[in-house]
Amino acid sequence: MRTLHTRGGIGDRTAYYALLTYLPSNVSIKIYAFHPTPKTTTSLIAGGIGVFPNSFRALNAISPASVIYLRAHDNASSYFVIRNQHWTMLGRL
Incomplete structure (x- = not known):
């Protein structure tokens, strides 16, 4: 089983740790941030x-x-x- 979180915010991180805690170890969880990096948007x-x-x-x-x-x-x-x-x-x- 795989789960995917696409925002990378605090909610996704909370979900990640909850899933990591309560789901079997064979579950793959990945979080991707789709927003621009601060390096390209602001100093x-x-x-x-x-x-x-x-x-x-x-x-x-x-x-x-x-x-x-x-x-x-x-x-x-x-x-x-x-x-x-x-x-x-x-x-x-």
Whole structure:
């Protein structure tokens, strides 16, 4: 059996680890990113991750140690801003 994930985002990585954990070892899982690489699109790279309660529950089911690590090393913020590649603000949560 083979599975294919084409975006390469956090959801696909979460699915990958869940499938890896619960499916037989003969299952082949590949993740492909179809977006341009940062090298060809911009010279400015920034990143961050927002982890909400449901995400913590999912991460805890996959790897309880990851939740402990995230809570010990977090930089909690009361909000975060989502921007596109042109640095235009798309939203604030």
